[in-house]
Amino acid sequence: MIPIDLSGQVALVTGVGDNEGFAWHIAKALQAAGARLIFSVHPRLLGIVESILDREQDAESRVLPFGAGTLKVDKLVPCDVAYDTMDDVDEKTRNDRRFAKHGDYSIQGMMAQVAKDFTHIDHVIPSVAFSPEITKRMADTSRSAYLTALSISSYSLTSLLRATAPFMKDRPHASALALSYLGGERVVPHYGGGMSTAKAALQIDCKQLAQNYGPEGIRVNCISAGPYASRAARAIGDIKHMIDHATSRSPLPRPIEADDVAHAAVFLCSPLAAAVTGQVLYVDCGYNVMGV
Numbered sequence: 001m002i003p004i005d006l007s008g009q010v011a012l013v014t015g016v017g018d019n020e021g022f023a024w025h026i027a028k029a030l031q032a033a034g035a036r037l038i039f040s041v042h043p044r045l046l047g048i049v050e051s052i053l054d055r056e057q058d059a060e061s062r063v064l065p066f067g068a069g070t071l072k073v074d075k076l077v078p079c080d081v082a083y084d085t086m087d088d089v090d091e092k093t094r095n096d097r098r099f100a101k102h103g104d105y106s107i108q109g110m111m112a113q114v115a116k117d118f119t120h121i122d123h124v125i126p127s128v129a130f131s132p133e134i135t136k137r138m139a140d141t142s143r144s145a146y147l148t149a150l151s152i153s154s155y156s157l158t159s160l161l162r163a164t165a166p167f168m169k170d171r172p173h174a175s176a177l178a179l180s181y182l183g184g185e186r187v188v189p190h191y192g193g194g195m196s197t198a199k200a201a202l203q204i205d206c207k208q209l210a211q212n213y214g215p216e217g218i219r220v221n222c223i224s225a226g227p228y229a230s231r232a233a234r235a236i237g238d239i240k241h242m243i244d245h246a247t248s249r250s251p252l253p254r255p256i257e258a259d260d261v262a263h264a265a266v267f268l269c270s271p272l273a274a275a276v277t278g279q280v281l282y283v284d285c286g287y288n289v290m291g292v
Contacts, residue, residue: 004267006122007035008034009123009171011035011038011123011125012164013038013040014081014126014127016039016040017232018231019058020230021127021230022179026127026262026265029262029265030265030269032068033270035122035123037073038076039077040077042079043078046076046102050076053071075113077113079106079107082148083105084108084159085109089106107163111167118167119167121164121168122171122173123177124168124175125176126178128152129149129199130149130152131146131193133194134191138194138196138197149194149195152198153202157209160176165216171218172271173274175218175221175277177220177221177265178222179225180206180280181224181227182282184198184203190238202222206221219268219273223264224281225256226256226287227246227255246284249290250286
């Protein structure tokens with residue numbers, strides 16, 4: 001038996017907004033392997049996540065896999081990854097009370113809060129993606145929405161790594177793990193608004209950052225997950241058709257589950273993947289290999 005033991009390691013998981021998405025399930029699997037957790041949550045969703053971590057009605061969703069107990073998060077920090085520092089925040093957002101009550105919610109501010117309680121970080125999971133026009137065709141996408149998708153969905157990996165690298169340098173198994181989708185390589189209807197471009201950028205950024213941070217002992221990988229009906233994905237409007245289509249054509253003819261992605265994430269964060277970096281791992285029941 002080969003154990004995966006992440007005891008004593010700290011994982012910073014960004015983009016947790018509910019108890020359905022990949023970020024939630026990855027966090028649970030990492031903690032089942034022994035990792036401590038920091039959640040970086042969008043300021044407008046912090047109250048929701050706090051409730052999910054406490055409410056009795058959500059107790060079942062907090063049960064860890066493999067009989068490892070119940071989810072416990074050491075620290076919740078507000079962060080909007082669109083902003084490196086508060087100097088980047090536009091006036092409208094600054095005056096929004098839902099944001100203002102959190103103080104410094106930039107990436108720099110998040111790390112200042114983390115540094116109060118943690119001297120190191122072993123794993124960073126940037127699970128953030130957004131385009132205000134995701135259902136639009138590329139031909140109809142505005143410049144503003146396109147740049148927003150790139151900023152939040154791809155550049156955030158670079159910004160988060162730059163901020164966390166001093167906490168990760170020379171840790172024994174330090175790694176960053178981004179989440180992508182096949183829409184970054186092929187045309188997927190209703191996956192527009194610059195999001196497909198952002199995922200393509202994310203994947204090459206992953207490879208470049210693997211080379212940049214390799215000398216510091218930090219690995220950078222990416223999981224390209226199959227279609228999954230998270231709350232965010234349901235906003236696309238055609239997610240059931242996307243899942244049914246992929247299921248009918250995949251070598252493993254079934255939909256993916258969030259735990260499939262979570263288990264792959266634990267592997268990539270573990271010593272078993274010590275020589276794996278700059279890679280895109282497809283967790284999609286093999287759909288990506290099919291031509292028709």
